[in-house]
Amino acid sequence: MRPLTQSIMRPAKRDVMGIGIGPSNLSLAALLHPIGRLNATFLDQKPEFQWHPGLMMPDASLQVHFLKDLVSLVDPTSRYSFLSFLAKKGRLLQFINASFSRVLRCEFEEYYRWVSKQIPGLLFDSSVENVAVEDGALTLHGSSGRWRTGRLVIGSGLTPYIPPAAVDMICPTVMHASDFMHRKISFTDKRISVIGGGQTGAEIFKHLIELTAGAPYRVDWISRRANFLPLDESAFTNELYTPEYSDYFFDLPRNTRASLICEQKLASDGVSGILLSSIFRRIYEIQYLRSSFLELSLRPARELVSMCKGERGWRLTLQHAHRDIPETVDTDIVILATGYITSLPPYLSSIAKRIAWDDGFQVEEDFSIQWDGPPNCKIYVQGYARNQRGVADPNLGLIPWRNATIINSIMGAQLYECSPQKSFIDWEVPLTDHEDATLLTSIQG
Ligand SMILES: Cc1cc2nc3c(=O)[nH]c(=O)nc-3n(C[C@H](O)[C@H](O)[C@H](O)COP(=O)(O)OP(=O)(O)OC[C@H]3O[C@@H](n4cnc5c(N)ncnc54)[C@H](O)[C@@H]3O)c2cc1C
Numbered sequence: 275m276r277p278l279t280q281s282i283m284r285p286a287k288r289d290v291m292g293i294g295i296g297p298s299n300l301s302l303a304a305l306l307h308p309i310g311r312l313n314a315t316f317l318d319q320k321p322e323f324q325w326h327p328g329l330m331m332p333d334a335s336l337q338v339h340f341l342k343d344l345v346s347l348v349d350p351t352s353r354y355s356f357l358s359f360l361a362k363k364g365r366l367l368q369f370i371n372a373s374f375s376r377v378l379r380c381e382f383e384e385y386y387r388w389v390s391k392q393i394p395g396l397l398f399d400s401s402v403e404n405v406a407v408e409d410g411a412l413t414l415h416g417s418s419g420r421w422r423t424g425r426l427v428i429g430s431g432l433t434p435y436i437p438p439a440a441v442d443m444i445c446p447t448v449m450h451a452s453d454f455m456h457r458k459i460s461f462t463d464k465r466i467s468v469i470g471g472g473q474t475g476a477e478i479f480k481h482l483i484e485l486t487a488g489a490p491y492r493v494d495w496i497s498r499r500a501n502f503l504p505l506d507e508s509a510f511t512n513e514l515y516t517p518e519y520s521d522y523f524f525d526l527p528r529n530t531r532a533s534l535i536c537e538q539k540l541a542s543d544g545v546s547g548i549l550l551s552s553i554f555r556r557i558y559e560i561q562y563l564r565s566s567f568l569e570l571s572l573r574p575a576r577e578l579v580s581m582c583k584g585e586r587g588w589r590l591t592l593q594h595a596h597r598d599i600p601e602t603v604d605t606d607i608v609i610l611a612t613g614y615i616t617s618l619p620p621y622l623s624s625i626a627k628r629i630a631w632d633d634g635f636q637v638e639e640d641f642s643i644q645w646d647g648p649p650n651c652k653i654y655v656q657g658y659a660r661n662q663r664g665v666a667d668p669n670l671g672l673i674p675w676r677n678a679t680i681i682n683s684i685m686g687a688q689l690y691e692c693s694p695q696k697s698f699i700d701w702e703v704p705l706t707d708h709e710d711a712t713l714l715t716s717i718q719g
Contacts, residue, residue, distance in 0.1 A: 285413055285420035290684060292316035292427045293402045293414070293621070295323060297670055298656035299429035300386055301344040302677040303393045304354040309681070309689060317418060319401035323390035325383040328452045329474060331481050335376035337473065337505065337546060342671045343382075344389060348678040348690050354392070359385040375548060402430075402621045407628075410648045416621075425684050429656040430621075432614035432668060437469070439580045439591075440610055448581075448588070451611040454478055459607065462488045467590060467603060469578050470611030471497025473505070476545040478609055480553050483560065483568060492569035494603055496592060498577045502553075505544030510699065514541055514664060515671040518694035522701040523664040524639065535665060542665040543613070576601065581608070614668075616658050634661045640683035641676055654680045 290306065292299040295318035306314050341347070343356035352358070356377075360366040390396055400418035405426065407413070414421040434450040444450070449457055451474045461482065468479050479495045495502070513519055523531060560566045576592040579600070583589070587606040594601060616634045618626055630636040630644035637643055637659045642652045656676065657668045666672045678690035 283419075285422040286315075288313050288315045288421055288423045290314035290425045290427065291412070291414055291421055291423040292429055293405075293619075294318055294428070294430035294656075295320075295390065295396055295398070296325065296429055296431055297344065297386060298673055298677075299427060300390055300393075300396075301673045302427060302429070302656070302680065303396060304344045304352065304389055305349065305674065305677050305681055305690065307354075307393050308349075308352070309685075312684070313395075315395045315397060315421065317397050317400040317402055317414070317416065317421075319417075320398055322398050323383075323387040325379070325386055326452065328454055328456045329477070330380060330383065330455055331477055332380065334379045334477050335374075335546075335548075336379055336382055336670075337376070338670050340377045340382070343385070343674075345674055347671075347674040348692075349674075354389045356382070356385050359388050362388075376546070404624055405621050406624050407647055407651070410650070412647070412651050412653070414621075424651050425654070426652070427654045427656065427680060428619065428622075428658070430619050432657065433617045435612050435615045436610060437578055437612050439578045440608065443581060443588075443608075447606060448608045449610065451475070451478060451609055454609060460488060461485060461490045461607070463491045464606040465492045465494075465587065465604065466490050466607045466609065467494040467496060467588075467605040468609045468611055469496050470613065471495070471499045471502055471545070471574060472543045472611065472613060473545050473549070474613075475611035476502070476549050476553060478611055480549065480556065483553070483556055483570065489566075489568060491567070492571065494571040494573060494605065496576050496578065496590075496603070497574045498595070499574055500595070501574050502550060502572065503540055503544050504547045504550055505542075506540045507547070511538075511541045513697050513699050514538060515666040515669070516694060516697055517672065517675045517692070518697045519701055520663045520666060520672060520675075521639075521694060524662055531661060531664070535660065538665050542669065571603075573601075573603075616660065632661075634658060637662055639679075641680055642683065652683075654683070656680075 289312040292302060295316050299316050303316055306312055340356050344354055345352035346355045360369050397418055400416060402414050402416040404415040405412060411422045411424055412426050434452045436450060440448060446459060466482055468475050479493060482490055482493045557570060560568055575595040578590055579593045580591045581588055584604050587604060588608055590603040590605060592601040592603060618631065628646045635643040635655050635658050637655060641654045643655055645653065660667045675692065678692050681690055682688050682692060
Protein backbone atom coordinates (compact mmCIF):
# COMPACT_ATOMS: atom_id res chain seq x y z
CA MET A 275 0.00 0.00 0.00
CA ARG A 276 1.24 3.43 -0.84
CA PRO A 277 1.98 5.60 2.21
CA LEU A 278 -0.34 8.48 1.32
CA THR A 279 0.61 10.79 4.14
CA GLN A 280 4.32 10.47 3.66
CA SER A 281 4.81 13.73 1.77
CA ILE A 282 3.75 15.74 4.81
CA MET A 283 5.37 13.44 7.39
CA ARG A 284 9.07 12.79 7.96
CA PRO A 285 10.51 10.74 5.11
CA ALA A 286 10.52 6.99 5.61
CA LYS A 287 14.05 5.68 6.28
CA ARG A 288 15.40 2.71 4.35
CA ASP A 289 18.80 0.98 4.35
CA VAL A 290 18.55 0.56 0.58
CA MET A 291 16.34 2.28 -2.00
CA GLY A 292 16.07 1.27 -5.65
CA ILE A 293 14.71 3.41 -8.47
CA GLY A 294 13.15 1.30 -11.23
CA ILE A 295 12.00 -2.30 -11.07
CA GLY A 296 13.24 -3.83 -14.30
CA PRO A 297 15.30 -7.03 -14.39
CA SER A 298 18.30 -5.26 -12.79
CA ASN A 299 16.69 -4.07 -9.57
CA LEU A 300 14.32 -7.05 -9.44
CA SER A 301 17.39 -9.28 -9.33
CA LEU A 302 18.84 -7.10 -6.56
CA ALA A 303 15.60 -7.43 -4.59
CA ALA A 304 15.59 -11.22 -5.12
CA LEU A 305 19.18 -11.56 -3.90
CA LEU A 306 18.71 -9.15 -0.97
CA HIS A 307 15.51 -10.71 0.33
CA PRO A 308 17.00 -14.00 1.66
CA ILE A 309 19.67 -12.04 3.56
CA GLY A 310 16.89 -10.53 5.62
CA ARG A 311 19.02 -7.98 7.44
CA LEU A 312 18.34 -4.96 5.29
CA ASN A 313 15.29 -2.85 4.99
CA ALA A 314 14.91 -2.18 1.24
CA THR A 315 12.27 -0.49 -0.91
CA PHE A 316 12.14 -0.31 -4.70
CA LEU A 317 9.97 2.14 -6.66
CA ASP A 318 8.69 1.93 -10.22
CA GLN A 319 6.43 4.27 -12.12
CA LYS A 320 4.60 1.47 -13.95
CA PRO A 321 1.39 -0.01 -12.50
CA GLU A 322 2.91 -3.50 -12.27
CA PHE A 323 6.02 -5.34 -13.49
CA GLN A 324 6.30 -4.95 -17.27
CA TRP A 325 9.32 -5.71 -19.41
CA HIS A 326 9.66 -3.33 -22.39
CA PRO A 327 5.92 -3.61 -23.14
CA GLY A 328 6.24 -1.43 -26.28
CA LEU A 329 8.33 -4.19 -27.86
CA MET A 330 6.57 -7.29 -26.57
CA MET A 331 5.79 -8.84 -29.94
CA PRO A 332 4.11 -12.23 -29.35
CA ASP A 333 6.93 -14.33 -30.80
CA ALA A 334 9.92 -12.26 -29.65
CA SER A 335 12.49 -14.41 -27.92
CA LEU A 336 15.24 -13.99 -25.38
CA GLN A 337 18.76 -13.37 -26.62
CA VAL A 338 20.39 -15.18 -23.73
CA HIS A 339 20.19 -18.61 -22.15
CA PHE A 340 17.34 -18.94 -19.65
CA LEU A 341 19.82 -19.79 -16.88
CA LYS A 342 20.85 -16.15 -17.09
CA ASP A 343 17.79 -15.37 -15.00
CA LEU A 344 17.59 -13.08 -11.96
CA VAL A 345 19.59 -15.21 -9.57
CA SER A 346 20.95 -18.55 -10.81
CA LEU A 347 24.46 -17.45 -11.71
CA VAL A 348 25.20 -16.46 -8.12
CA ASP A 349 22.64 -18.56 -6.24
CA PRO A 350 21.41 -21.57 -8.20
CA THR A 351 19.43 -22.73 -5.14
CA SER A 352 17.34 -19.55 -5.01
CA ARG A 353 13.54 -19.89 -4.94
CA TYR A 354 13.44 -16.99 -7.43
CA SER A 355 15.06 -18.86 -10.31
CA PHE A 356 13.41 -19.46 -13.70
CA LEU A 357 13.48 -23.22 -13.05
CA SER A 358 11.73 -22.69 -9.73
CA PHE A 359 9.08 -20.62 -11.56
CA LEU A 360 8.54 -23.41 -14.12
CA ALA A 361 8.25 -26.00 -11.36
CA LYS A 362 5.80 -23.88 -9.30
CA LYS A 363 3.70 -23.33 -12.42
CA GLY A 364 3.66 -27.09 -13.08
CA ARG A 365 5.24 -26.86 -16.52
CA LEU A 366 8.83 -28.00 -15.99
CA LEU A 367 8.52 -31.27 -17.94
CA GLN A 368 6.57 -29.69 -20.78
CA PHE A 369 9.14 -26.91 -20.91
CA ILE A 370 11.86 -29.51 -21.41
CA ASN A 371 9.81 -31.38 -24.01
CA ALA A 372 9.03 -28.18 -25.90
CA SER A 373 12.80 -27.80 -26.57
CA PHE A 374 12.64 -24.10 -27.29
CA SER A 375 15.78 -22.96 -29.02
CA ARG A 376 15.20 -19.67 -27.16
CA VAL A 377 12.66 -18.91 -24.44
CA LEU A 378 9.95 -16.47 -25.49
CA ARG A 379 10.27 -13.00 -23.97
CA CYS A 380 6.63 -13.11 -22.88
CA GLU A 381 7.40 -16.17 -20.72
CA PHE A 382 10.40 -14.46 -19.14
CA GLU A 383 8.22 -11.43 -18.42
CA GLU A 384 5.70 -13.75 -16.74
CA TYR A 385 8.56 -15.19 -14.66
CA TYR A 386 9.76 -11.70 -13.70
CA ARG A 387 6.21 -10.70 -12.71
CA TRP A 388 5.86 -13.87 -10.63
CA VAL A 389 9.03 -12.97 -8.72
CA SER A 390 7.91 -9.34 -8.30
CA LYS A 391 4.72 -10.53 -6.56
CA GLN A 392 6.61 -12.49 -3.92
CA ILE A 393 9.14 -9.98 -2.66
CA PRO A 394 8.01 -7.34 -0.15
CA GLY A 395 9.04 -3.72 -0.59
CA LEU A 396 8.40 -3.40 -4.33
CA LEU A 397 6.11 -0.42 -4.94
CA PHE A 398 4.56 0.18 -8.34
CA ASP A 399 2.72 3.30 -9.49
CA SER A 400 5.53 5.17 -7.73
CA SER A 401 7.56 7.50 -9.91
CA VAL A 402 10.62 9.25 -8.55
CA GLU A 403 10.85 12.89 -9.54
CA ASN A 404 13.81 14.21 -7.60
CA VAL A 405 16.77 13.00 -5.56
CA ALA A 406 18.34 15.53 -3.22
CA VAL A 407 20.85 15.58 -0.40
CA GLU A 408 19.05 16.63 2.77
CA ASP A 409 20.50 16.48 6.29
CA GLY A 410 23.41 14.34 5.14
CA ALA A 411 21.28 11.66 3.46
CA LEU A 412 19.76 11.03 0.06
CA THR A 413 16.08 11.96 -0.09
CA LEU A 414 13.85 10.70 -2.87
CA HIS A 415 10.77 12.72 -3.76
CA GLY A 416 8.03 11.26 -5.87
CA SER A 417 4.47 10.15 -6.23
CA SER A 418 4.75 7.81 -3.21
CA GLY A 419 6.09 10.51 -0.92
CA ARG A 420 9.58 11.01 0.52
CA TRP A 421 12.16 8.38 1.28
CA ARG A 422 15.53 8.70 2.98
CA THR A 423 18.50 6.43 2.49
CA GLY A 424 22.29 6.16 2.44
CA ARG A 425 22.35 3.48 -0.30
CA LEU A 426 20.57 4.23 -3.56
CA VAL A 427 20.57 1.83 -6.51
CA ILE A 428 19.60 3.29 -9.88
CA GLY A 429 18.01 0.77 -12.22
CA SER A 430 15.72 3.01 -14.22
CA GLY A 431 16.91 1.95 -17.67
CA LEU A 432 18.44 3.69 -20.67
CA THR A 433 17.00 6.48 -22.83
CA PRO A 434 15.58 5.81 -26.33
CA TYR A 435 17.87 7.34 -28.96
CA ILE A 436 16.23 9.51 -31.62
CA PRO A 437 18.59 10.33 -34.54
CA PRO A 438 19.10 14.08 -35.15
CA ALA A 439 17.08 14.00 -38.40
CA ALA A 440 13.98 12.88 -36.49
CA VAL A 441 14.34 14.79 -33.23
CA ASP A 442 11.50 17.27 -33.87
CA MET A 443 9.35 14.87 -35.85
CA ILE A 444 7.95 12.52 -33.20
CA CYS A 445 4.18 12.29 -33.76
CA PRO A 446 1.60 9.53 -34.24
CA THR A 447 3.27 8.41 -37.50
CA VAL A 448 6.93 8.81 -36.40
CA MET A 449 7.85 6.80 -33.34
CA HIS A 450 10.74 5.27 -31.47
CA ALA A 451 10.56 1.48 -31.51
CA SER A 452 10.07 1.42 -27.72
CA ASP A 453 6.54 2.72 -28.42
CA PHE A 454 5.76 0.33 -31.27
CA MET A 455 3.15 -1.88 -29.55
CA HIS A 456 1.60 1.08 -27.71
CA ARG A 457 0.67 3.01 -30.84
CA LYS A 458 -2.67 1.78 -31.99
CA ILE A 459 -2.32 2.88 -35.61
CA SER A 460 -3.43 1.03 -38.68
CA PHE A 461 -0.75 -0.34 -41.00
CA THR A 462 -3.28 -1.36 -43.66
CA ASP A 463 -2.00 -0.43 -47.12
CA LYS A 464 0.57 1.93 -45.60
CA ARG A 465 4.21 2.46 -46.61
CA ILE A 466 6.32 1.82 -43.54
CA SER A 467 10.02 2.52 -43.04
CA VAL A 468 11.90 0.74 -40.28
CA ILE A 469 15.18 2.51 -39.48
CA GLY A 470 17.81 0.39 -37.71
CA GLY A 471 19.46 -2.92 -38.53
CA GLY A 472 19.76 -4.38 -35.02
CA GLN A 473 17.62 -6.97 -33.24
CA THR A 474 14.72 -4.57 -32.61
CA GLY A 475 14.62 -3.38 -36.24
CA ALA A 476 14.62 -7.01 -37.34
CA GLU A 477 11.82 -7.98 -34.94
CA ILE A 478 9.63 -5.10 -36.11
CA PHE A 479 10.37 -5.76 -39.81
CA LYS A 480 9.44 -9.43 -39.33
CA HIS A 481 6.27 -8.52 -37.45
CA LEU A 482 5.18 -6.18 -40.25
CA ILE A 483 5.89 -8.56 -43.13
CA GLU A 484 4.02 -11.36 -41.38
CA LEU A 485 0.83 -9.36 -40.82
CA THR A 486 -2.07 -10.96 -42.62
CA ALA A 487 -4.97 -8.88 -41.37
CA GLY A 488 -4.14 -5.20 -41.84
CA ALA A 489 -1.07 -5.85 -43.98
CA PRO A 490 0.96 -2.83 -45.14
CA TYR A 491 1.49 -1.92 -48.79
CA ARG A 492 5.27 -1.60 -48.55
CA VAL A 493 7.92 -2.10 -45.86
CA ASP A 494 11.46 -0.64 -46.10
CA TRP A 495 14.22 -1.82 -43.81
CA ILE A 496 16.98 0.79 -43.67
CA SER A 497 20.27 0.33 -41.83
CA ARG A 498 23.59 2.15 -41.53
CA ARG A 499 25.34 -1.21 -41.35
CA ALA A 500 26.88 -2.64 -44.52
CA ASN A 501 24.44 -5.58 -44.45
CA PHE A 502 21.84 -7.19 -42.16
CA LEU A 503 24.39 -8.72 -39.86
CA PRO A 504 24.12 -11.54 -37.31
CA LEU A 505 24.73 -11.38 -33.61
CA ASP A 506 27.98 -13.13 -32.82
CA GLU A 507 26.88 -15.76 -30.29
CA SER A 508 29.88 -18.04 -30.67
CA ALA A 509 31.43 -19.58 -27.60
CA PHE A 510 34.56 -17.45 -27.40
CA THR A 511 32.61 -14.24 -28.02
CA ASN A 512 30.32 -15.22 -25.16
CA GLU A 513 33.39 -15.08 -22.91
CA LEU A 514 32.95 -11.28 -23.16
CA TYR A 515 29.84 -11.86 -21.04
CA THR A 516 31.74 -13.07 -18.00
CA PRO A 517 32.70 -11.33 -14.75
CA GLU A 518 36.36 -12.05 -15.49
CA TYR A 519 36.21 -10.16 -18.79
CA SER A 520 34.21 -7.32 -17.20
CA ASP A 521 36.95 -6.92 -14.55
CA TYR A 522 39.71 -7.11 -17.17
CA PHE A 523 37.93 -4.49 -19.33
CA PHE A 524 37.47 -2.19 -16.33
CA ASP A 525 41.25 -1.90 -15.86
CA LEU A 526 42.01 -1.03 -19.51
CA PRO A 527 42.86 2.55 -20.58
CA ARG A 528 39.85 4.66 -21.67
CA ASN A 529 40.80 4.77 -25.39
CA THR A 530 41.35 1.03 -25.55
CA ARG A 531 37.94 0.45 -23.97
CA ALA A 532 36.28 2.80 -26.47
CA SER A 533 37.82 1.08 -29.49
CA LEU A 534 37.00 -2.39 -28.14
CA ILE A 535 33.34 -1.41 -27.74
CA CYS A 536 33.22 -0.44 -31.44
CA GLU A 537 35.06 -3.61 -32.44
CA GLN A 538 32.67 -5.78 -30.40
CA LYS A 539 29.47 -4.21 -31.76
CA LEU A 540 28.11 -7.44 -33.24
CA ALA A 541 28.69 -9.28 -29.98
CA SER A 542 25.78 -7.29 -28.54
CA ASP A 543 23.92 -5.45 -31.30
CA GLY A 544 23.64 -7.94 -34.16
CA VAL A 545 20.46 -9.80 -35.10
CA SER A 546 20.05 -13.36 -33.87
CA GLY A 547 20.80 -15.86 -36.64
CA ILE A 548 17.44 -17.64 -36.20
CA LEU A 549 15.56 -14.37 -36.71
CA LEU A 550 17.57 -13.45 -39.83
CA SER A 551 16.86 -16.87 -41.34
CA SER A 552 13.15 -16.63 -40.63
CA ILE A 553 13.00 -13.15 -42.20
CA PHE A 554 14.86 -14.44 -45.27
CA ARG A 555 12.46 -17.38 -45.60
CA ARG A 556 9.45 -15.06 -45.28
CA ILE A 557 10.81 -12.83 -48.04
CA TYR A 558 11.27 -15.92 -50.22
CA GLU A 559 7.62 -16.90 -49.61
CA ILE A 560 6.39 -13.38 -50.41
CA GLN A 561 8.47 -13.19 -53.61
CA TYR A 562 7.92 -16.67 -55.01
CA LEU A 563 5.25 -18.68 -53.22
CA ARG A 564 2.36 -16.42 -52.29
CA SER A 565 0.25 -14.10 -54.33
CA SER A 566 1.16 -11.26 -52.01
CA PHE A 567 1.08 -7.60 -53.01
CA LEU A 568 3.46 -6.59 -50.23
CA GLU A 569 6.41 -4.59 -51.57
CA LEU A 570 9.70 -4.92 -49.73
CA SER A 571 12.83 -2.84 -49.88
CA LEU A 572 15.98 -3.72 -47.96
CA ARG A 573 18.49 -0.90 -47.89
CA PRO A 574 21.65 -1.38 -45.86
CA ALA A 575 24.58 1.08 -45.85
CA ARG A 576 22.17 4.03 -45.67
CA GLU A 577 21.90 6.68 -43.01
CA LEU A 578 18.79 8.78 -42.41
CA VAL A 579 20.13 12.32 -42.82
CA SER A 580 16.92 14.34 -42.99
CA MET A 581 13.17 14.02 -43.21
CA CYS A 582 10.32 16.37 -44.01
CA LYS A 583 6.61 16.27 -44.69
CA GLY A 584 5.95 14.96 -48.18
CA GLU A 585 2.89 15.29 -50.40
CA ARG A 586 1.39 12.36 -48.58
CA GLY A 587 3.24 11.23 -45.48
CA TRP A 588 7.00 11.72 -45.10
CA ARG A 589 9.96 12.14 -47.42
CA LEU A 590 13.16 10.63 -46.01
CA THR A 591 16.61 11.48 -47.33
CA LEU A 592 19.19 8.74 -46.98
CA GLN A 593 22.94 8.95 -47.49
CA HIS A 594 24.57 5.83 -48.93
CA ALA A 595 27.85 4.87 -47.30
CA HIS A 596 29.60 4.00 -50.57
CA ARG A 597 27.86 6.15 -53.20
CA ASP A 598 27.82 9.91 -52.97
CA ILE A 599 24.23 10.18 -54.18
CA PRO A 600 21.40 11.09 -51.79
CA GLU A 601 18.42 8.78 -51.97
CA THR A 602 14.80 9.62 -51.15
CA VAL A 603 12.09 7.39 -49.77
CA ASP A 604 8.41 8.44 -49.55
CA THR A 605 6.69 6.77 -46.67
CA ASP A 606 3.67 7.00 -44.35
CA ILE A 607 5.01 5.66 -41.05
CA VAL A 608 8.56 5.82 -39.66
CA ILE A 609 9.71 3.48 -36.91
CA LEU A 610 13.04 4.37 -35.33
CA ALA A 611 14.68 1.18 -34.11
CA THR A 612 17.73 3.24 -33.29
CA GLY A 613 18.58 1.91 -29.87
CA TYR A 614 19.22 3.48 -26.49
CA ILE A 615 21.78 5.83 -24.96
CA THR A 616 23.06 6.48 -21.47
CA SER A 617 21.90 9.82 -20.17
CA LEU A 618 21.63 11.30 -16.70
CA PRO A 619 18.17 10.42 -15.33
CA PRO A 620 16.13 13.66 -14.99
CA TYR A 621 15.44 12.97 -11.29
CA LEU A 622 19.18 13.48 -10.61
CA SER A 623 19.27 16.97 -12.09
CA SER A 624 19.42 18.72 -8.71
CA ILE A 625 22.62 16.84 -7.78
CA ALA A 626 23.99 16.66 -11.35
CA LYS A 627 26.83 19.10 -10.64
CA ARG A 628 28.14 16.82 -7.90
CA ILE A 629 28.29 13.75 -10.18
CA ALA A 630 31.37 12.89 -12.25
CA TRP A 631 30.14 12.47 -15.84
CA ASP A 632 32.28 11.57 -18.85
CA ASP A 633 29.92 10.33 -21.52
CA GLY A 634 28.33 8.37 -18.66
CA PHE A 635 28.70 7.90 -14.92
CA GLN A 636 32.19 7.13 -13.66
CA VAL A 637 31.84 3.93 -11.67
CA GLU A 638 34.08 2.34 -9.08
CA GLU A 639 34.74 -1.38 -9.02
CA ASP A 640 31.62 -1.97 -6.90
CA PHE A 641 29.37 -0.08 -9.39
CA SER A 642 29.03 2.94 -7.08
CA ILE A 643 29.41 6.25 -8.89
CA GLN A 644 31.98 8.94 -8.29
CA TRP A 645 30.35 12.02 -6.80
CA ASP A 646 31.06 14.48 -4.04
CA GLY A 647 28.11 13.59 -1.82
CA PRO A 648 28.28 12.91 1.91
CA PRO A 649 30.79 10.09 2.57
CA ASN A 650 28.10 7.84 4.08
CA CYS A 651 25.95 8.06 0.92
CA LYS A 652 26.57 5.76 -2.00
CA ILE A 653 24.76 5.65 -5.34
CA TYR A 654 25.09 2.46 -7.38
CA VAL A 655 24.11 2.15 -11.04
CA GLN A 656 22.79 -0.79 -13.02
CA GLY A 657 23.38 -1.00 -16.77
CA TYR A 658 25.01 2.43 -17.12
CA ALA A 659 28.65 1.36 -17.22
CA ARG A 660 29.11 -0.01 -20.76
CA ASN A 661 32.03 2.38 -21.31
CA GLN A 662 33.82 1.00 -18.27
CA ARG A 663 32.55 -2.58 -18.07
CA GLY A 664 32.10 -3.55 -21.74
CA VAL A 665 29.27 -4.65 -24.00
CA ALA A 666 27.78 -7.02 -21.42
CA ASP A 667 26.91 -4.28 -18.95
CA PRO A 668 23.44 -3.24 -20.26
CA ASN A 669 22.39 -6.85 -20.91
CA LEU A 670 20.87 -9.56 -18.73
CA GLY A 671 23.78 -12.00 -18.42
CA LEU A 672 25.84 -10.27 -15.74
CA ILE A 673 22.99 -8.81 -13.69
CA PRO A 674 23.13 -11.37 -10.82
CA TRP A 675 26.91 -11.02 -10.52
CA ARG A 676 26.69 -7.21 -10.56
CA ASN A 677 24.07 -7.36 -7.81
CA ALA A 678 26.19 -9.78 -5.77
CA THR A 679 29.00 -7.21 -6.05
CA ILE A 680 26.66 -4.36 -5.01
CA ILE A 681 25.26 -6.36 -2.07
CA ASN A 682 28.77 -7.22 -0.81
CA SER A 683 29.68 -3.55 -1.06
CA ILE A 684 26.54 -2.43 0.81
CA MET A 685 27.05 -5.04 3.54
CA GLY A 686 30.82 -4.51 3.72
CA ALA A 687 31.18 -8.30 3.72
CA GLN A 688 31.38 -11.16 1.23
CA LEU A 689 27.80 -12.44 1.39
CA TYR A 690 27.84 -13.70 -2.18
CA GLU A 691 30.74 -15.39 -3.94
CA CYS A 692 31.85 -12.96 -6.64
CA SER A 693 35.31 -14.12 -7.63
CA PRO A 694 35.05 -14.80 -11.31
CA GLN A 695 35.18 -18.34 -12.59
CA LYS A 696 38.34 -18.79 -14.63
CA SER A 697 37.79 -18.10 -18.33
CA PHE A 698 39.31 -20.41 -20.96
CA ILE A 699 40.96 -17.27 -22.31
CA ASP A 700 43.94 -15.58 -20.63
CA TRP A 701 42.66 -12.01 -20.93
CA GLU A 702 45.23 -10.61 -18.54
CA VAL A 703 49.02 -10.65 -18.83
CA PRO A 704 50.11 -13.28 -16.25
CA LEU A 705 51.15 -11.85 -12.90
CA THR A 706 54.76 -13.05 -13.25
CA ASP A 707 55.16 -11.03 -16.48
CA HIS A 708 53.64 -8.01 -14.72
CA GLU A 709 56.22 -8.40 -11.95
CA ASP A 710 59.07 -8.81 -14.46
CA ALA A 711 57.91 -5.66 -16.30
CA THR A 712 57.68 -3.67 -13.05
CA LEU A 713 61.16 -4.88 -12.04
CA LEU A 714 62.57 -3.94 -15.47
CA THR A 715 61.01 -0.47 -15.26
CA SER A 716 62.45 0.11 -11.78
CA ILE A 717 65.95 -1.11 -12.89
CA GLN A 718 65.80 1.09 -16.03
CA GLY A 719 64.41 4.00 -14.01
C1 LIG B 1 13.01 -5.15 -26.25
C2 LIG B 1 14.28 -5.48 -25.53
C3 LIG B 1 14.64 -6.80 -25.38
C4 LIG B 1 15.82 -7.14 -24.72
N1 LIG B 1 16.17 -8.44 -24.64
C5 LIG B 1 17.32 -8.76 -24.08
C6 LIG B 1 17.75 -10.13 -24.05
O1 LIG B 1 17.08 -11.02 -24.55
N2 LIG B 1 18.95 -10.41 -23.46
C7 LIG B 1 19.73 -9.45 -22.91
O2 LIG B 1 20.79 -9.77 -22.38
N3 LIG B 1 19.35 -8.16 -22.92
C8 LIG B 1 18.19 -7.79 -23.50
N4 LIG B 1 17.82 -6.48 -23.53
C9 LIG B 1 18.70 -5.47 -22.90
C10 LIG B 1 18.48 -5.35 -21.35
O3 LIG B 1 18.68 -6.59 -20.74
C11 LIG B 1 17.09 -4.87 -21.00
O4 LIG B 1 16.95 -3.56 -21.50
C12 LIG B 1 16.74 -4.87 -19.51
O5 LIG B 1 15.37 -4.65 -19.42
C13 LIG B 1 17.50 -3.85 -18.68
O6 LIG B 1 16.99 -3.93 -17.36
P1 LIG B 1 16.94 -2.72 -16.35
O7 LIG B 1 16.25 -3.23 -15.14
O8 LIG B 1 18.31 -2.17 -16.15
O9 LIG B 1 16.09 -1.56 -17.04
P2 LIG B 1 14.59 -1.57 -17.60
O10 LIG B 1 14.14 -2.91 -17.94
O11 LIG B 1 14.57 -0.52 -18.66
O12 LIG B 1 13.71 -1.08 -16.36
C14 LIG B 1 13.76 0.23 -15.88
C15 LIG B 1 12.53 0.48 -15.01
O13 LIG B 1 12.70 1.76 -14.39
C16 LIG B 1 11.44 2.40 -14.32
N5 LIG B 1 11.66 3.84 -14.19
C17 LIG B 1 12.27 4.67 -15.08
N6 LIG B 1 12.28 5.93 -14.58
C18 LIG B 1 11.66 5.89 -13.38
C19 LIG B 1 11.35 6.87 -12.39
N7 LIG B 1 11.69 8.16 -12.54
N8 LIG B 1 10.69 6.47 -11.29
C20 LIG B 1 10.35 5.17 -11.10
N9 LIG B 1 10.61 4.20 -12.01
C21 LIG B 1 11.26 4.56 -13.12
C22 LIG B 1 10.76 1.99 -15.63
O14 LIG B 1 9.36 2.07 -15.51
C23 LIG B 1 11.23 0.54 -15.81
O15 LIG B 1 10.31 -0.37 -15.29
C24 LIG B 1 16.66 -6.11 -24.19
C25 LIG B 1 16.28 -4.78 -24.36
C26 LIG B 1 15.11 -4.46 -25.03
C27 LIG B 1 14.77 -3.01 -25.23
